[in-house]
Amino acid sequence: xxxxxxxxxxxxxLLPLLLLAVVGLLAFVAVGVAIESGGAPRGPKVFTPPAAxxxxxxxxxxxxxxxxxxxxxxxxxxxxxxxxxxxxxVGYPHSMIGAVSAAVEYWRQIxxxxxxxxxxxxxxxxxDPSWSDAPQQLAAGPTSxxxxxxxxxxxxxxxxxxxILAPVQYQLRSVSADNVQVLxxxxxxxxxxxxxxxxxxxxxxxxxHWAASGDWKIPAPSxxxxxxxxxxxxxxxxxxxxxxxxxxxxx
Numbered sequence: 001x002x003x004x005x006x007x008x009x010x011x012x013x014l015l016p017l018l019l020l021a022v023v024g025l026l027a028f029v030a031v032g033v034a035i036e037s038g039g040a041p042r043g044p045k046v047f048t049p050p051a052a053x054x055x056x057x058x059x060x061x062x063x064x065x066x067x068x069x070x071x072x073x074x075x076x077x078x079x080x081x082x083x084x085x086x087x088x089x090v091g092y093p094h095s096m097i098g099a100v101s102a103a104v105e106y107w108r109q110i111x112x113x114x115x116x117x118x119x120x121x122x123x124x125x126x127x128d129p130s131w132s133d134a135p136q137q138l139a140a141g142p143t144s145x146x147x148x149x150x151x152x153x154x155x156x157x158x159x160x161x162x163x164i165l166a167p168v169q170y171q172l173r174s175v176s177a178d179n180v181q182v183l184x185x186x187x188x189x190x191x192x193x194x195x196x197x198x199x200x201x202x203x204x205x206x207x208x209h210w211a212a213s214g215d216w217k218i219p220a221p222s223x224x225x226x227x228x229x230x231x232x233x234x235x236x237x238x239x240x241x242x243x244x245x246x247x248x249x250x251x
Contacts, residue, residue: 068172068247075248076100076170081215088125092216096172096180102126102216103182103206104167104249111165111188111204114142114149114157128211131220149192160193167204168236169246178210183229185236185246201236203229 068076078101082091089105092098109122119142120135127134146153151161166187173181184204191197205227211217234241237248 075250077250078104081105085125086121088122090125090215094210094214096175099180099208099216100170100172100182100249103170103184103208106218107167107184107186107204107206108165110138110141111186112163114146114151114161114163116140116142118142126218128209128217128219129213131218134218134220145190149190150194151192158193160191162189162191164189165204168249169241170249171232171245171247173205174207179208181205181207183232185232185234185241201233203232205229 076097079093079097081089081102083089088109090102092102106122106126109126110119113119113122116139120139123134123136123138127138143153145163146157146161149161149163151158164187166189167184168187169185171183173183182205184206186202186204187199188202189197189199207219208216209219232244232246234244234246236246
C-alpha cells in the first residue's frame with residue numbers, strides 16, 4: 001500500500017459530512033479525518049477536514065496505547081448478537097468481546113446508509129433509553145452525506161450513490177465492567193454518479209454502556225468528550241498500527 005494512503009496533508013477536503021453530522025451528534029470525533037487512499041479514483045467532489053482539536057486526555061483502565069479485549073491474545077473473533085432485528089444484530093454478551101462486536105456492528109450500520117429512515121431505525125435499536133432523540137439526530141447523518149455527494153436529499157438514493165464504513169482493527173479505552181470506549185480503525189468509502197469510489201481511513205470512537213435491558217447501548221452524548229485521535233491513524237496490519245495499539249478483528 002502506498003505511503004499516499006497515510007498522507008495527512010490537507011490537500012483535499014477529506015472528512016465526509018456524514019461523519020461530521022453523526023460524530024457531532026454523538027459528541028465523538030471521527031478522526032483520521034478520513035485519510036484518503038492514494039490508489040482511489042479521484043473525483044471532482046472534495047471534503048473539508050475539521051478544525052484542530054485538543055490532543056487525547058488521560059486514559060482510564062488501559063495503557064495509553066490501548067488494550068486488547070480481556071482474555072484476547074490474538075485476532076479478536078467478532079460475535080453476533082443473539083437477535084437480528086430489522087437487519088441489525090443486537091443482544092451481545094456482557095464482555096469486552098461483546099462490546100467490541102457491538103461497536104463494529106453499530107458503526108457499520110450508522111455509517112453505511114444514505115437513508116434517513118434507516119438511520120433512525122438503527123438509532124431506536126442501538127441507543128440507550130437515556131438518549132431519547134437518537135433516531136432524529138442520527139437521521140440527519142444520511143441527509144448531510146447526500147448533500148456532500150451532490151445527490152438529492154429526499155427519496156431513494158440514486159443508483160451509484162453509496163457510503164460504506166468497514167472497521168478493520170480496534171482498541172479499548174476507559175474500560176470498566178459496564179462501560180467502555182471502543183476505537184475502530186476503519187475504511188470509509190463513498191461513491192456517487194458524479195465520481196468514482198473514494199476510500200479513506202479514519203479512527204471512529206464509540207462509547208458503550210451496559211444497559212438494564214441486557215445489551216451494549218450507545219449512551220446519550222455528554223457534549224464534553226472532544227478528543228483528537230488523528231495520531232492513531234495507521235495502515236491496518238502494519239508495524240506502525242501495532243505500535244499504536246491496534247488489535248486485529250476477525251469475522
